[in-house]
Amino acid sequence: MGAGHSHASTDHSEPTAQAMAARRKANRILAAILIPITLLTLAGMAMLWPSGSKEGISLANPYSTAPGVTFDTGTIKNVATENCMQGVATQEQGQGGRPQQGSGQQPQGSNCTFAFTEPDQGGSPVKVVINPDVATSHGVKPGDRIRYLNLSNAQGAASTQGSPAYIFVDFVRTLPIVLLAILYAFVVIAVARWRGLRALIGLVGAYFVLASFMLPGLVEGKPPLLLALVGSTVIMIGVLYFAHGFSARTSTALLGTMFGLAITALLAWWATSAANLAGVGNHDATTLINTSANISISGVILCGLIISGLGVLNDVTITQSSAVWELYELAPNSSARKLFTSAMRIGRDHIASTVYTIAFAYAGAALPILIIVMLYDRPLGETLTSAELSEEVIRTLVGSIGLVLAIPVTTLIAVLVVKATGIRQEAPAVVTTARANAEPGAPRTAPSGFRRRAATELTDDGAGLSAGGDETFPTRRSRRADRG
Incomplete structure (x- = not known):
């Protein structure tokens, strides 16, 4: 009977007055450290805030069209493979034209994939030519919703006979993405409830900081290291407190996150220069170079190295902070050394699993590049240090070092805070x-x-x-x- 009653007593539904006083003391200690850092970060954000001017930027919008050309959407009703010239001739005859031999024709014996598509705005089905790479790699099928280029009303369309009037551009993915987003939100809220909802709202705020502060700042040539540090710190402050609430545990995790963020930023800054990460061979990087003289590709890569580790860093620090508090509440009379050692047993397990998480996440994102490099049949060392893979390898190493070092630092801070609260009571x-x-x-x-x-x-x-x-x-x- 005594054992049963003592077991029930461990469910602390209401904290004692002594525990509440200790928590307030811990919060005051952490506030004395975090408030100046937060104010300094906000001041830096105000100084680095971009003007929003796009002067000097020359970027052709791939979705802008000539007069009379539109991007339309529709649903595929039927798919056929025909001779390319026969398909174009049929299309032109349907528009009242007459097939002619032209310089843009495909060879007489080649075949093309055509999708008979019903336009969303109504009207008769149109014959959309599918890009050969899409037709070969993925293909199209009845029921697919696609976006296509409508050239039928373009100026001079009558003089460009021999070319297709409807050209495939992309698939319409709105419905599956919206369904997945709804399912994701439902699962998070159903399992984590109010805290999960707050985490989702915090995620929206994080993307706002990224889109309105960090990205425009990179375009305007702001210092990338300061931009990444200030923006990432603001994101972590908002996300942690909004999702987990104002508490000593959250503040401890925030301090550990800031330390890991600082280590990651310093390593990323050194590695970007030492490894000469210039984005050579990357199509997107080449586009940005030609867009504006203010954009530094190395700076963009540096920011990417820092931002990519934020989520995992937050995960390990909040876990370690909670672990220390749970251990301390079980045995408040244990020494600081024993408390640190016990919490680090949990931390070492987390380190082992998280390192795999980062490595496999980046490997999955770079899978097409990995396959191409594998087909080159190059030596392993040369492959890992190549322009195609070096950025992913350095991102994995930098992020892993930062989170591994953040675990013992967060644990130490949490131990110091809980011991400084001064709780002295009997064991549970x-x-x-x-x-x-x-x-x-x-x-x-x-x-x-x-x-x-x-x-x-x-x-x-x-x-x-x-x-x-x-x-x-x-x-x-x-x-x-x-x-x-």
Whole structure:
């Protein structure tokens, strides 16, 4: 009976007055550190805020069209493979034209894929020619919604006979993406509830900072290192507090995140220069170079290296902060060294799994490049240091180093904060009550789940723990005795 009551007492639905006072003290300590950093970050953001001017930028919009040319959408009703000239001739005859031999014709024997598409704005089905690469790699099928270029009303269209009037541009992906977004939001809110909703709203705020501050700043040639540090810090402050609330745990995680962010930024700054990451061979980088003289491709890469690790860095720091608090609440009389050692056991497990997460995430994103490089049959060392893969490799290494170092720092900060709160009380009732009721050497009642593991790690003696008095969880000392 005593064991059952003591087990129930571990469910702290209402914190004690002493615990609330300790939390307030911890919050004051952390506020004295974080408020100046936050004010400095906001001041830097105000100084670096972009003007929004696009003067000197020359970028041709691929979706701008000539007079009479439009981008239309429709649903494919039928797909056919025909001789390219026959398909064009049929299309022109349907428009009242007459097929002619022209310089833009395909060879007489080649075949093209045509999609008979019903326009969304109504009217008769049109014959859209599908790009050969799309037809070969993915293909199209009835029911697909596509976007196509309508050249039928273009100026001079009558004099360009021999060319298709409707050309495939892209698939319309609005519906599947919206459905996935709704499903994602539903799952997050259903599992995490109010905290999940706040995390989603925080994510929207993070993208606002990225789109309105960091990207325009890069276009205007602002210092990329400061831009990435200030923008990432603002994002982390907003996301962490909005999703997890104002608490000592969150503030501790924020301090650890800032440390990991600083390490990542310094390593990214050094690696970008030392490894000569210039974006050579990247089509998008070439486009940006020709867009404006203010845009630095190396600066863009530097910002990308810093931003890419934010999510995982936030994950490990908030986990370590919560782990320290849980361990401390189980055994508040444990020493700082024992508390740090126990929390780092959890941290080492997290490090091992997170390193794989980062590596596989980047490998998945770069899979087409990996296949192409593999087909080149180049030596492994030369492949990993090539222009195609070096950026992904450095991104993985820089992000991993930052998050690995953030774990012990976050753990240390959390231990210092919880010990500075000054709570001094007896060990939890689940341990003390069992000690009073059990004979020396007898098993004690163990809490469930995480608390069972924490109590096992933090108790000073070597006696085992048991759940409900039936199942025994022996410690290292008792297991050695049994083997002896």
